[in-house]
Amino acid sequence: MITATAELxxxxxxxxxxxxxxxxxSNTPKGSLYFHFPGGKEELAIxxxxxxxxxxxxxxxxxxxxxxxxxxAVQAFTQLLAEGMLNSDFRKGCPVATVAIETSSTHExxxxxxxxxxxHWFELIEQRLLMAGFNxxxxxxxSTLILAxxxxxxxxxxxxxxxxxxxxxxxxxxxxxxxxxPQHQPQQNFSQLNSVS
Amino acid sequence: MITATAELxxxxxxxxxxxxxxxxxSNTPKGSLYFHFPGGKEELAIxxxxxxxxxxxxxxxxxxxxxxxxxxAVQAFTQLLAEGMLNSDFRKGCPVATVAIETSSTHExxxxxxxxxxxHWFELIEQRLLMAGFNxxxxxxxSTLILAxxxxxxxxxxxxxxxxxxxxxxxxxxxxxxxxxPQHQPQQNFSQLNSVS
DNA sequence: GTCTATATGAGGATAGAC
DNA sequence: GTCTATCCTCATATAGAC
Numbered sequence: 001m002i003t004a005t006a007e008l009x010x011x012x013x014x015x016x017x018x019x020x021x022x023x024x025x026s027n028t029p030k031g032s033l034y035f036h037f038p039g040g041k042e043e044l045a046i047x048x049x050x051x052x053x054x055x056x057x058x059x060x061x062x063x064x065x066x067x068x069x070x071x072x073a074v075q076a077f078t079q080l081l082a083e084g085m086l087n088s089d090f091r092k093g094c095p096v097a098t099v100a101i102e103t104s105s106t107h108e109x110x111x112x113x114x115x116x117x118x119x120h121w122f123e124l125i126e127q128r129l130l131m132a133g134f135n136x137x138x139x140x141x142x143s144t145l146i147l148a149x150x151x152x153x154x155x156x157x158x159x160x161x162x163x164x165x166x167x168x169x170x171x172x173x174x175x176x177x178x179x180x181x182p183q184h185q186p187q188q189n190f191s192q193l194n195s196v197s
Numbered sequence: 198m199i200t201a202t203a204e205l206x207x208x209x210x211x212x213x214x215x216x217x218x219x220x221x222x223s224n225t226p227k228g229s230l231y232f233h234f235p236g237g238k239e240e241l242a243i244x245x246x247x248x249x250x251x252x253x254x255x256x257x258x259x260x261x262x263x264x265x266x267x268x269x270a271v272q273a274f275t276q277l278l279a280e281g282m283l284n285s286d287f288r289k290g291c292p293v294a295t296v297a298i299e300t301s302s303t304h305e306x307x308x309x310x311x312x313x314x315x316x317h318w319f320e321l322i323e324q325r326l327l328m329a330g331f332n333x334x335x336x337x338x339x340s341t342l343i344l345a346x347x348x349x350x351x352x353x354x355x356x357x358x359x360x361x362x363x364x365x366x367x368x369x370x371x372x373x374x375x376x377x378x379p380q381h382q383p384q385q386n387f388s389q390l391n392s393v394s
Numbered sequence: 395g396t397c398t399a400t401a402t403g404a405g406g407a408t409a410g411a412c
Numbered sequence: 413g414t415c416t417a418t419c420c421t422c423a424t425a426t427a428g429a430c
Contacts, residue, residue, distance in 0.1 A: 013299045015212035019406060031408090031415045040407065091302045097352060098298050102210045104355045105288040115356050144350075144365040149342055152349030155294060156341075158301045159312050168341040176373055215423060228397045228426090237425065 001026040001033070005048035011091045013098040014045060014110070045099065046113050052095035053117035061124050070132035070181060071174035074146060078170025081154060082163040090161045093154040122147055133182040142180070146173060198223040198230070202245035208288045210295040211242060211307070242296065243310050249292040250314035258321050267329035267378060268371035271343060275367030278351060279360040287358045290351040319344055330379040339377070343370060 004026035008017040019041055023030045037043040063080050067073040084092055100114035125143040134142065149169045156165040201223035205214040216238055220227045234240040260277050264270040281289055297311035322340040331339065346366045353362040 011302050013210070013212065015210065016299065016303065018404075020404075029415050031417095032413075034407070035413065041405095093298070093301075100356045101290070101295050101298055101352055102213065104290075104358075105208050106213065111356060118353060118356060141365050141369045144353075144362055145346055145369050148349030148353055148362055148366050149346035150349065151352055152345030152347065153341075155298055155348050155352070156315060156345055159297045159308060159315060161301075165341055165345055168338050169345050172338045172342050216425085217422075226397050228399095229395075231425070232395065238423095 001028045001036075002044070002048050002051050005044055006052040006095065007092075009045060009048055009099050010052065010093070010095045011088075011098075014102050014107075042107065042109060045110060049096055049099055049110065049113050049117070053113075053120070056095050057117070057120055057124065060121055064124060064128045069178070070128060071178040073128060074177060075170040075174040078150060078153070078166050078173075081150065082157070082166045082170075085154075085157055085163055085166070090158055093158040094151060097151060097154065118147070134180075135182075138180070142177065149173065198225045198233075199241070199245050199248050202241055203249040203292065204289075206242060206245055206296050207249065207290070207292045208285075208295075211299050211304075239304065239306060242307060246293055246296055246307065246310050246314070250310075250317070253292050254314070254317055254321065257318055261321060261325045266375070267325060268375040270325060271374060272367040272371040275347060275350070275363050275370075278347065279354070279363045279367075282351075282354055282360055282363070287355055290355040291348060294348060294351065315344070331377075332379075335377070339374065346370065 001022065005017070005022050008022060008025065019030065019033065022028075022044070023033060033044065034040060037047065039046075059080065060077065063076050064073045067076050081093075096114050096117050099110060100118070103110040103114070105111075122143055125146050126139045129139040129142055130136070150166075153165040153169045157163050198219065202214070202219050205219060205222065216227065216230065219225075219241070220230060230241065231237060234244065236243075256277065257274065260273050261270045264273050278290075293311045293314050296307060297315070300307040300311070302308075319340055322343050323336045326336040326339055327333070347363075350362040350366045354360050
């Protein structure tokens with residue numbers, strides 16, 4: 001039920017997704033929903049977003065550490081997202097963005113959940129940049145630019161039904177970050193990096 | 198009524214905004230709504246998004262041309278957006294993003310309207326870059342990065358209730374774009390640029 | 395052209411049998 | 413613990429008086 005909810009939230013958003021649709025899609029009777037989630041729709045949505053966010057975190061961490069070059073890593077990230085868009089016929093962008101933007105001003109609990117997930121992704125990117133030799137002050141600005149442009153490109157790609165925005169920013173950030181990359185003594189080498197849990 | 202609808206759509210989104218709320222907020226009786234907009238909610242939403250998008254276009258064009266330096270222009274853009282967020286207590290981000298992300302997969306007509314508005318903003322940024330001396334191939338990648346990161350930063354800033362993401366990407370893009378800027382013979386000078394309608 | 399009253403359905407939530 | 417039947421509210425949309 002949680003995974004069904006997560007998928008519906010990602011594609012349609014919070015308000016467009018009804019409890020009827022969730023129970024129908026997941027073959028779950030409506031009665032037991034309120035046994036497992038006494039808080040109703042909002043509590044179920046929180047659980048679904050948290051699960052989807054955690055799953056996405058694992059993918060992000062894996063893809064960022066799949067490439068030795070930090071620019072390649074960012075591009076691999078955007079390529080992964082582009083594939084996800086194509087595979088879902090542009091129905092699935094960021095698993096939390098739709099709910100985040102819908103509930104930022106109206107549902108404080110959901111807003112906080114989304115905020116925590118974004119913070120975690122932010123930290124994953126920062127760690128990868130630190131390993132590439134950037135200093136802490138630089139990692140902050142670069143990771144913000146990366147996360148913001150990725151989220152924005154997901155929005156634009158979904159709206160345009162084209163992966164062009166994702167591909168363009170992936171290629172461009174790769175170029176920019178490799179120009180800015182410290183060329184001397186990265187703080188950790190790639191083999192250490194890859195052994196992270 | 199259109200402006201009231203536009204504001205509600207921006208803050209709450211399409212599905213969270215009811216016709217009752219619109220008529221109440223704008224002191225309009227419900228009956229005449231369907232006289233002016235026979236298509237109902239969807240037609241009204243289209244009109245509202247188009248109006249909000251056009252208004253925002255004017256602001257974007259004005260602010261991009263308010264600074265002689267292209268990096269300053271981008272930063273002035275993000276500062277304007279940051280002020281809008283603060284003035285609305287983080288309720289108003291991009292006037293079309295919420296509807297765009299909600300309807301990309303479900304309401305083709307609204308999706309198209311949002312797409313057209315984004316295309317227009319894209320062109321405004323491209324024109325500004327061309328005037329700064331960038332060649333057409335470069336303008337495409339830079340304008341995509343700028344629009345994507347601005348949209349993403351708006352999403353993150355709204356979700357975090359902090360203008361930090363907007364300020365960071367504004368400052369960072371300013372730096373990056375000035376490093377990449379052609380130093381010789383811009384195609385048009387600033388006085389010409391400012392005379393654009 | 396403008397408004398009131400209402401139709402019709404779907405929303406989230408719950409009570410209570412099993 | 414699980415499911416069915418149902419409540420109440422609110423949604424969009426319309427009919428018809430003025």
